[in-house]
Amino acid sequence: MSLKLIQVGLGAHGRGVGSSFVIPSPDFEYAGLVDLDSGVLEGYAAAFHLSKQILYTDYKQAFRDLNADAVLISAISPVHYQIAKEALKQNLHVLIEKPFVLTMEEARELVQLAADSKLSLMISQNYRYLPTVVTLKETLRSCSLGNLLFVNAQFFHDHNGKGYQRKMDNYILMEMSVHHVDMMRFLLESDIANVWGKTWNNPGSGYKGDPHVHAVYGAENGVSVFYLSSLLAKGIPMPWEGVWRFQFEQGSVYLDDLGEGYGVYVVDDSQSKTHIPLLIPEKESIHGVLAEFAQSIREGREPSISGRDNLNTIEALLATSASSAEGKEIKIVKQ
Numbered sequence: 001m002s003l004k005l006i007q008v009g010l011g012a013h014g015r016g017v018g019s020s021f022v023i024p025s026p027d028f029e030y031a032g033l034v035d036l037d038s039g040v041l042e043g044y045a046a047a048f049h050l051s052k053q054i055l056y057t058d059y060k061q062a063f064r065d066l067n068a069d070a071v072l073i074s075a076i077s078p079v080h081y082q083i084a085k086e087a088l089k090q091n092l093h094v095l096i097e098k099p100f101v102l103t104m105e106e107a108r109e110l111v112q113l114a115a116d117s118k119l120s121l122m123i124s125q126n127y128r129y130l131p132t133v134v135t136l137k138e139t140l141r142s143c144s145l146g147n148l149l150f151v152n153a154q155f156f157h158d159h160n161g162k163g164y165q166r167k168m169d170n171y172i173l174m175e176m177s178v179h180h181v182d183m184m185r186f187l188l189e190s191d192i193a194n195v196w197g198k199t200w201n202n203p204g205s206g207y208k209g210d211p212h213v214h215a216v217y218g219a220e221n222g223v224s225v226f227y228l229s230s231l232l233a234k235g236i237p238m239p240w241e242g243v244w245r246f247q248f249e250q251g252s253v254y255l256d257d258l259g260e261g262y263g264v265y266v267v268d269d270s271q272s273k274t275h276i277p278l279l280i281p282e283k284e285s286i287h288g289v290l291a292e293f294a295q296s297i298r299e300g301r302e303p304s305i306s307g308r309d310n311l312n313t314i315e316a317l318l319a320t321s322a323s324s325a326e327g328k329e330i331k332i333v334k335q
């Protein structure tokens with residue numbers, strides 16, 4: 001039987017997630033739709049033949065009135081915390097778009113609330129279900145190139161930030177690097193233990209929070225990741241997953257375009273290059289996230305990308321900001 005879902009936030013991303021992933025999902029059906037903008041709600045409902053009865057502009061009222069199992073939060077990042085807290089208090093399972101929330105206090109409170117109520121709290125770090133990332137992870141696991149020495153990761157894009165993004169603190173960290181830092185943890189199968197970081201801005205950029213970051217992330221397994229990223233980089237944009245080089249003793253594994261298109265490559269110590277065929281997960285991107293969220297609800301267990309799991313991603317990002325402000329390395333002490 002389908003689980004009943006209320007989606008909060010039908011902006012550009014929310015509408016795409018709704019139409020391409022929620023509506024075709026075998027696991028969920030809409031119990032409600034919420035957005036501050038009633039025009040957006042009505043347009044979406046009309047486009048997909050959904051009842052006007054399920055449209056709300058106030059999420060609290062929707063959570064009270066509607067008979068639902070779960071909430072998908074795809075509203076702007078600064079309101080994720082307040083909506084998630086209310087949903088958990090109303091005994092609803094919660095799936096939140098990245099970034100989970102914007103402070104560690106908020107993150108820990110929601111993780112505790114979900115644990116106390118035995119509710120699924122999952123973060124849509126959908127890159128973990130992308131074919132490129134799945135292929136890279138499997139290649140790192142199966143390659144025989146000796147020990148991993150270090151990792152280099154880069155991402156450059158000239159992004160036209162949304163209104164809320166222009167006003168945010170930690171713009172690139174919370175809106176974009178959240179994907180890449182989560183990829184680091186996923187690919188290395190290790191949490192981040194320490195960070196040396198620097199973030200900066202262009203004068204008159206129109207962004208309150210810094211759009212550029214350079215950081216060295218020290219993973220608990222001893223590997224360092226050298227990361228340079230910008231959302232204000234005119235020129236050729238990179239794919240959203242970025243460009244990566246994993247340097248082993250006997251060769252390197254790449255997520256890059258080494259001449260045959262963007263993908264995963266292995267180059268050994270004799271300079272022999274292999275382009276690895278893409279592994280296509282059974283459920284790609286947000287299809288995978290929704291399936292795992294539904295399964296965790298049905299099995300009464302914590303989802304794989306739970307709020308608890310995501311604490312280290314958020315903490316590493318905030319530590320990058322703190323390192324930049326304080327000019328020193330920040331160690332992450334687990335609580």
Ligand SMILES: NC(=O)c1ccc[n+]([C@@H]2O[C@H](COP(=O)([O-])OP(=O)(O)OC[C@H]3O[C@@H](n4cnc5c(N)ncnc54)[C@H](O)[C@@H]3O)[C@@H](O)[C@H]2O)c1
Binds near residue numbers: 010012074098126
């Ligand atoms: N996983 C990904 O790859 C990915 C990609 C893009 C965006 N996102 C995330 O999705 C979220 C939304 O991004 P977007 O690009 O759609 O933003 P957007 O500005 O286009 O839309 C946000 C929507 O949220 C609504 N909203 C704001 N406050 C609300 C409230 N209190 N109650 C109900 N609705 C409210 C607005 O009316 C708007 O329609 C952000 O957190 C963003 O980081 C994730």
